[in-house]
Amino acid sequence: MTDGLHAITVTINGEARPLRVAPSRTLLDVLRTELGLTGTKKGCDVGDCGACTVLLDGTPVNACLVLAVEADGAAVTTIEGIAPAAGQLHPLQQSFMDLGASQCGFCTPGIIVMAKALLDRHPDPSEEDIRFGLAGNICRCTGYTKIIEAVKDAARRLAAAPPPAGR
Amino acid sequence: MHPFAYFEPTTVDEAIALLARHGGDAQLMAGGTDLLVEIKESLRRPAVVINIKKVPDLGGLACDEAHGLRIGALVTVRAIETSAAVSRLYPAIAEAVREIGSIQIRNRATLVGNVCRASPSADTLPPLIAAGTVAAISGPGGARSVPLGEFFTGPGRTVLTAGEIVTAIALPPPAAQAGASYIKHGRRRAMELATVGVAVSLRRDGDVCRDVRIVLGAVAPTPIRATAAEMLLEGRAPDPARLEEAGCAAQDQSRPIDNVRASAAYRRAMVGVLTRRAIAAAWERTT
Structure with missing residues (x-):
């Protein structure tokens, strides 16, 4: 680390990625800039909006408040890794499309990743569970009603036909 | 973000040595949910940032009737929130932790970090504080313990x-027939900072x-004990007249300020209301 950069390896959506990063770089900036994974959005950059939600070893976190060096050795799932295979959609993605749960779309990737974490834990969530689970994801367009309906719809789809294990 | 040198010590001694070497230029990082925001802003x-997440001795959440609750410096707020034993034995702590930020934040933020940030x-x-929590501290001069009631000296x-590093906090086992509650008042239900918070811990005899502790948050430079209200209740039944008196006493002891979240007068009025409700809720739980 003579140049001040740290060598790390992060498994991103199933693929091991060796990287050299400055310690002050966030996981969010490395995902978007170094790795070109721009599905994860940069909204507030201070942990208030949830647009940058990713799964870190399966746990939802704000990528803007994780240093990239801290992700060394970890598995990160971004919105790009949510679909079960190329050309397919995760039931949450299908439900969000079918029910019009997205308007400008900026918050949608973070909400889908957070909703996936919620459904992994609570396959049959109540409306209160969904509202509590998504409290850290801000949408300024939809008024949330359609988002909550879409998460309920996805839970029904998943109960009817669980997808193959995701990446 | 402003650049910094970064260290990941693997022992408490190494972390203390790094802190001692870099002095005021260094910041300790546990969850980072507050520190990284402050660096960005x-x-x-x-x-220098010293990330203590790789220190195994700082982990560990242990909770049972016999030994109480011990929370290591790296235990996340979400781990406490989802602990069935904490919900059962320490309901006021369970009520408070779910009020912090979002699930994403609580998955990173640590309870000891929340303590050390010392936000009013x-x-x-x-x-x-109402539960009688004690902080275990390690530093260049050795180890010491400080009750949280004596830990805070001002905002931050x-x-x-x-x-010095807080390595863990420890709560004594709940007494027989104990009850505790925390009530937060904010403008919305999530992602909110408290306008007023009131915690009560007591025992039914x-x-x-008996052993009444009433602690007020967000109405003084540090959390404060409402000692006059505590004395009014000690050895007395919490009937409506007594609750009214205790609420007024707590209100008189609060020293709130006007700020963006509420006026001082409103905060003072809410201290009275929430104190009454929090005492009643804690008493309810003793049965």
Whole structure:
């Protein structure tokens, strides 16, 4: 680390990625800039909006408040890794499309990743569970009603036909 | 973000040595949910960040009737929130931790970090103080213990001296017939800082209250004990007239300020209301 950069390896959506990063770089900036994974959005950059939600070893976190060096050795799932295979959609993605749960779309990737974490834990969530689970994801367009309906719809789809294990 | 040198010590001694070597230029990082925001907003410009997440001795959540609750410095708020034993034995702590930020934040933020940031409005501080929590501290001069009631000296200020780290906090086992509660008042239900927070811990002795602790948050530079209200209740039944008196006494002891979240007068009025409700809720739980 003579140049001040740290060598790390992060498994991103199933693929091991060796990287050299400055310690002050966030996981969010490395995902978007170094790795070109721009599905994860940069909204507030201070942990208030949830647009940058990713799964870190399966746990939802704000990528803007994780240093990239801290992700060394970890598995990160971004919105790009949510679909079960190329050309397919995760039931949450299908439900969000079918029910019009997205308007400008900026918050949608973070909400889908957070909703996936919620459904992994609570396959049959109540409306209160969904509202509590998504409290850290801000949408300024939809008024949330359609988002909550879409998460309920996805839970029904998943109960009817669980997808193959995701990446 | 402002650049910094970065260290990942693997022992408490190594972390203390790094802190001692870099002094005021260094910041300790546990969850990072507050520190990284402050660095991004240039409120802090540390030359060195010492991430303590790789120190195995700082982990560990242990909770049972016999030994109480011990929370290591790296235990996340979400781990406490989802602990069935904590919900059962320490309901006021369980009520407070779910008020912090979002699930994403609580998956990173640590309870000990929340304590060390010493925000006057931090939700967890009133119930921790009411429960008789003690901080275990290690530093260049050795180890010491400080009750949380004596830990805070001002907004963002604590009794910690250079090179000291809070390694864990410990709560005594709940007494027989104990009850505790925390009530937060905010403008919305999530992602909110407290306008006023009131925590109560007490023990039922027949029809009367014993060992009453009432702690007010967000109405003074640090969380404060409402000692006059506590004395009014000690050895007395919490009937409506007594609750009214205790609420007024707590209100008189609060020293709130006007700020963006509420006026001082409103905060003072809410201290009275929430104190009455929190005492009643804690008493309810003793049965």
